Every structure is written in structure tokens, then in C-alpha cells.
Amino acid sequence: MSEDDKTHSRIGAAASLALLDSGRVGPGTVLKSTYRIEAELGSGGMGTVFRATHLGLDKTMAVKVLSPRAVASPESLARFEREAKVAGKVNHPAMTHVIDFGVEQGTPYIVMEFVAGVELAELISRHGALAPRQAVAVMRQTVSLLRAAHALGIVHRDLKPSNIKVIEEAPDNGQLFVKVLDFGIAKVVGDIAGQLTSEGMMVGTPAYMAPEQISGKPIDGRTDLYSAGLIFHEMLGGVRAFQGETIARILHAQMTEPPPPLALPLPDVVLQTLRKFYEKRPEDRFQDAAEADRALVACEEALRSFSAASATGSGPLPRPAPLQGSPSEVFSATMRRPESAELSNPPPAATPAPSPLVTPHRPAPAIATDRQPAPAIGVQRPLTPMPPGVHGPHPPGPGRPVPAPPVRSSGAAKGCLIAVLAVGVMVFIVGVGAILWVVESGILNELDEGSAHDDPHAYAGPTAYPMGVVPQEAVPPQDLMAPGCYVSEVTFGSTRDESGHYGPWDLLEVGSRSPVSCDSVRAKKPSRDEQELLEAWPSEEQILRMQVLSSMPHSPDDPDTRRKVVRVHTRMSEELP
């Protein structure tokens, strides 16, 4: 995790403790004559995590050692100690259990069970979106752990996909099992120790931080539910819900914008549950983990019938062939990808077996434009029209072509054929005559000139409307109700210049426009970033609102290019007074 991706507390100076040197603990060090440090696993805001061996039990464990930077204050020492004690209180299968705690030559450390597996963040970035049922299963385990922790007054405060480790996959149904890492910055609500994080210091990761956490308001279990909701969104969509080039941009989006809609068909109850997790106001969210869990159970049921309905008439839904071996072999083999020779029972085909962990499809892009409908995800892909209550951007057509009925060669059939041919010839002659008449009469020219105005759904082109951004207060409410508002997803592209700045922005693609009711569009002043994009907007049409949905390099090979997908709400200027 990059430094700029995180906003950790700034630790105050306390020189007396700064003499701790992490060099004292490293591979070869034996702590308490019991734990031999083997290798570094990684480091985060609080310290470094090592793989270690319990010498008595000959068992692998994880040891987290506080970094000299973090240990520079009594506050961080207290936090670290609290991590050990608090984490030890939570007894749940998804909890990473704390085994021991100690201070060796002034260096505090915590001994935890070693959690093998892959971080959810890595799983998503490597394989894309999870199948919805897998995502719901991960959510249920996480929320169940939160329920246990919240009951003890413990809030995690830094839930994110890199703090969730996928430890196993059930070979029969692909269910994923997870453990949550890092209750290290947990806050014991009401505990005096909880006040240690002084006002104004933020602890958390911007992409998953709840609005109240950002604005320094009191936090509680609902704060974790917000982060969990964004993780749910990411599992379903395959990309982070909130992305941005700067921390400020992400924090602003967390405070003011909903996550972009998911571009895959999902039952209503799943979409409603998702939204309720990340409502901006804590009082609009699930009020506790138990309530969230009930909603997730309803999601499970809806997805079951969704799959069943999808499968009707089309045979069993396609499922990737499971890899061979025990669950842990399957899991590690999947993570290493099919260099199949490494598997105990490699799949026989020359083509590598797809991972059962996630569907073999690429993730649905977070944003589906009308030009590029996002693919539905793996096993949930409906092959028949969606059942009632299921919403998706592009209801799929029948999955299989209907075979034509066999034609019988009989006298009656021949008679019918001749009659049909005769009617066809007559229609053709009348049609040609009508076309000639229309061309002669000049009607086509009139239609051509007037089309942009006559068809409110037509893209009017660059010259029809005056350009400008309409601030909310400048648009009378009755006018907001007027027809003529559209929404479309627009792609802008740019290349980084020598000073490292992107711009100017080119308009690459305007997705087809859908009419929206203007009263659903709240005009807002564009940010500086958005203003830059606006300059590329060639249409002399008023832009009510724009929202950056995603921003990424054109391709991994060309990191100096950027592609932004922006949702633009526009209105025809002629509707204004």
C-alpha cells in the first residue's frame, strides 16, 4: 500500500522513546526465547510484520513489531499495547487471533496466528470482480466479526480489502473464507484509551473512510459498516468505489458523492443493501451489524433464486472447472495461477483451468456506457430475461437462438410460399415508389435540418446550444422540472506533460444520452479538475453537473496517459428562460 494512499496519524515527537531501533528485531532474532523471526512479510503504518516460528510448537506465526517511527510517542506505544489486548478479546473465526504480546529491549511486539492466503485487495486486482454470491459470503463473515467486535465496544476503523485475507475456498461451491487483519487501530468506544487519538488526527485509508471519520465527528460501529459497504461494492464491481488522483479528491467524493452504479444485473435487494451500507449519514445506514447481516441473508436468498431463474430453460449455469487438490492446495495453486505443473493433480487440458475463486471474466468496468455495455459477471450471468425485481443496465435477450421449425414440403406449403412471395413483391414496388416520391418532394432535407430539435433524444451537436455551467441557485426550480435534461458518460483522454501535469483533455467518446428528469440533477460548481475537463467539451450545451467516475491510464504500458470517464448531466439551453 503506497504511503499517499493512507492517512495515518502524525505521531508526536517523544524523543525519549525514539532510541528504539528496529534493527534489533529481524531475521534470526529470538523473542522471549520462543519466537524466532524468519522473514519480513511487509510493513504498514504501525510497524513491520514478520513470519516467525514458535520454537516449542514448531509452528509458523506472525509477529508485528512496532516501527521506530511509530514508537516515537507514548501514544503509539499505548495504541500498540491496546491492539494486543483488544484483539485478544474478540473470539470469532474471522478474527486474526492474538497469541502473545511483549516488549523486547524496549521494542514492543505482538504475536498473532499466521494467516496464509491472499489479501482481498490483491485477489480483486488480479482476478477482477467476485461472483456476487462469493461477495455476499465474504460480507457475511466480515459483518459477523464486526458484530462480535462491536458488541465489545471495538471499532476497527481501517477496514479495507488489504486488511481482509482470503484464506480458503470451498471446493464444492467456491465459497471464500476470510480473516480480518489489523485491529491495530481499533478504538474501544467509551474507553479512556480511545481518547488517545487526539482531535484532528485521522486514522484510516481515504478510499474506505466514512464521512464522519473524515470530518472528525464521533465514530461507532456504523463507521465500519460504511467501509464494509465500499468493500462490498469493490468485490461486485472489481474496482474501487472511490478513486481519484489526490487524497483530497477522494475525501471530497466520500463526503459528497455516491459510489458509481455497478454495471451488472443484480436483484433489487442486493442494490438496496449495498446502498444502505454506505449512506453518507450514519443514521441512514444499517444501525448495527446484526441488521446488516439480516439484509445480507436476504441477498443470499435473492441471489439463489436469481441464479435459479437465470438457469431456467438453459441448463446448469456454467461454472469454472474446479482445480484438483485440497482446499489449501487449490487456493495456493490459484494464487500462483496455472503453472499447472506445480499442482499435485494438474488439469489435463492444454488450456489452463480457470480459477474457481472468481469467474474467469475480466471485471465489469465500474462504468458501463451505452456504447460499451459492461459484461455481466460469471455464474450469475442471466441467460433468460431477468426476473421481476432484478435491475440491470441492459436486460439481456434470450441466451440461445431458437431453432427454426422444420419446413414441410407439401402442396399447401407451396401455395403459401407463392402467396407470401407475391405480397413481398407488391410491398417492394410500393416501397420503392414511396422512396422516390419522398426524395423528389425534398422532405428529407427538412427532416435533416430539424432533427436535432425535433427529437429530444438526439445528440444536438456542437453548435445548437450555448455553453455554460449553471449553478444551482441560477436555475429556477420550475425550470429544473422542464424536459431536456440528459445524462451520458463521456470519456476524456490526456497525456502527462513534462511538468507532470495532465492536460489539455480531449473528448474521446460521448456515450449515448439518456433523458433524465432535471429535478433529479443537482447542479454544482465544478471543481478545478472538472473545470479543466469542461474546457474540452465542444458542445455549446449547458452542463449542469459532472462527476468523475473513473480515472486510469489508457493502458498499463502507457502510464503517462490518462483516461477519465465522467458522467455529465446536460440540458438544452433553450429550456432556460
Ligand SMILES: Nc1ncnc2c1ncn2[C@@H]1O[C@H](COP(=O)(O)OP(=O)(O)OP(=O)(O)O)[C@@H](O)[C@H]1O
Ligand atoms: N497475522 C498475519 N499473518 C500473515 N500475514 C500478515 C498478518 N498480519 C499482517 N500480515 C501481512 O503483513 C503485511 C503488513 O501488514 P500491516 O498490517 O503492518 O500493514 P498494512 O495493512 O499494509 O498497513 P496498515 O496496517 O498500516 O494499514 C501485509 O502484507 C499483511 O497482509
